[in-house]
Amino acid sequence: MLQQLNSDFETQFQTQPTVNAFAPGRINLIGEHTDYNGGYVFPAAIELGTYGMASLRTDQTIQLYSKNFPEQGIVKVNLNQLDFDASHDWANYPKGVIKYLKEQYPEINRGFNLIFEGTIPNGASLSSSASIELVTGWMINALFELELDKLALIKIGQQVENNYMGVNSGIMDQFIIGLGKEEHAILLDTATLDYTYVPARFGDYVISIMNTNKRRSLTESKYNERRAQCEEALSDLQQQLNITQLCDIDLKTFDQYSHLINDDINIKRARHAIAENERTKLAHAALTENDLHRFGQLLNASHQSLKSDYEVTGIELDTLAETAQQVDGVLGARMTGAGFAGCAIALVHKDSIKQLEQEVSTIYQEKIGYAPAFYHVRISDGMKLITHNS
Ligand code: GLA
Numbered sequence: 610m611l612q613q614l615n616s617d618f619e620t621q622f623q624t625q626p627t628v629n630a631f632a633p634g635r636i637n638l639i640g641e642h643t644d645y646n647g648g649y650v651f652p653a654a655i656e657l658g659t660y661g662m663a664s665l666r667t668d669q670t671i672q673l674y675s676k677n678f679p680e681q682g683i684v685k686v687n688l689n690q691l692d693f694d695a696s697h698d699w700a701n702y703p704k705g706v707i708k709y710l711k712e713q714y715p716e717i718n719r720g721f722n723l724i725f726e727g728t729i730p731n732g733a734s735l736s737s738s739a740s741i742e743l744v745t746g747w748m749i750n751a752l753f754e755l756e757l758d759k760l761a762l763i764k765i766g767q768q769v770e771n772n773y774m775g776v777n778s779g780i781m782d783q784f785i786i787g788l789g790k791e792e793h794a795i796l797l798d799t800a801t802l803d804y805t806y807v808p809a810r811f812g813d814y815v816i817s818i819m820n821t822n823k824r825r826s827l828t829e830s831k832y833n834e835r836r837a838q839c840e841e842a843l844s845d846l847q848q849q850l851n852i853t854q855l856c857d858i859d860l861k862t863f864d865q866y867s868h869l870i871n872d873d874i875n876i877k878r879a880r881h882a883i884a885e886n887e888r889t890k891l892a893h894a895a896l897t898e899n900d901l902h903r904f905g906q907l908l909n910a911s912h913q914s915l916k917s918d919y920e921v922t923g924i925e926l927d928t929l930a931e932t933a934q935q936v937d938g939v940l941g942a943r944m945t946g947a948g949f950a951g952c953a954i955a956l957v958h959k960d961s962i963k964q965l966e967q968e969v970s971t972i973y974q975e976k977i978g979y980a981p982a983f984y985h986v987r988i989s990d991g992m993k994l995i996t997h998n999s
Pocket of ligand 1: 637641778779780781782947
């Protein structure tokens with residue numbers, strides 16, 4: 610694949626790349642929609658991701674090409690004109706990263722060529738956008754020898770989502786993609802950014818990723834709406850509670866004060882965030898104690914809460930997760946990522962993978978009318994430089 614990408618680079622740009630980097634995608638084991646409420650998340654990087662190659666130019670032109678969107682051709686922009694442009698489609702993600710990096714690093718004073726090839730299925734909630742953001746930043750870091758701190762780039766990725774793309778997302782995706790570690794998940798406290806690596810060892814069980822194959826629509830606006838509802842709930846609670854984020858309180862305190870929230874929907878949204886935060890801590894304890902049954906039950910409870918309180922699942926994700934939960938050999942299943950479409954994960958005994966795929970496929974096709982997809986991938990390292998010739 611890298612050889613082919615190298616020769617595509619030469620075809621597109623008539624020169625050789627000097628930098629080659631990779632950034633993974635991610636799954637989130639549990640801790641959904643907690644990262645913009647100051648709660649815990651428990652994600653892991655996966656071996657699907659985005660490969661990129663780059664070379665410096667002598668002029669001020671930036672050329673971007675993605676093998677996933679060949680119909681877009683080469684997107685050409687000037688280093689000094691990096692504002693969002695809807696017609697640039699996918700290329701806005703790298704453009705946003707370049708814009709914010711350049712604001713901080715005047716060393717970025719020449720144009721460059723970038724090519725990308727992603728192995729994450731599009732719109733699958735496995736973070737293809739954070740993956741392309743981080744691989745872009747890591748290549749620029751090498752091209753201009755910026756000696757960037759990973760956390761600084763992680764924050765720039767989030768800034769791109771929030772201020773450039775208009776999605777008010779939290780920091781989970783960029784964090785795990787930047788700092789992931791092979792065979793480990795990260796337990797991240799999004800209030801403090803303290804984190805620990807936790808061995809993602811499931812013994813005879815594996816994580817199966819199940820893709821709804823549903824085209825996402827309006828995900829960004831629904832996502833922003835959920836975040837706004839949490840903020841409204843927080844500001845109602847602040848009338849009597851001295852807190853800065855919803856996850857500052859536990860469920861017991863929430864139940865005592867939830868009457869302050871003057872909208873029934875906002876009560877449900879806040880309850881999900883706070884309960885999910887508690888489940889994430891319990892799931893971490895269960896995994897550490899090797900209690901996979903308990904871990905699986907918490908996955909199921911997470912899905913239920915995302916379905917009824919947070920209302921971000923939908924019939925496709927519910928069919929995948931709830932069917933999987935009934936299969937012999939499955940300890941738990943839930944949607945992963947933002948929701949609405951995309952993927953669910955199941956913790957399944959390795960001897961039951963076939964059965965899971967068969968049962969889920971049959972029922973999903975009956976109900977939804979087309980087939981889901983399944984992936985079994987290793988938990989991998991975060992972004993990395995593959996080669997750098999100066
Ligand atoms: C998306 C966002 C993350 C997080 C999840 C939901 O992936 O980018 O910041 O909020 O949704 O947990």
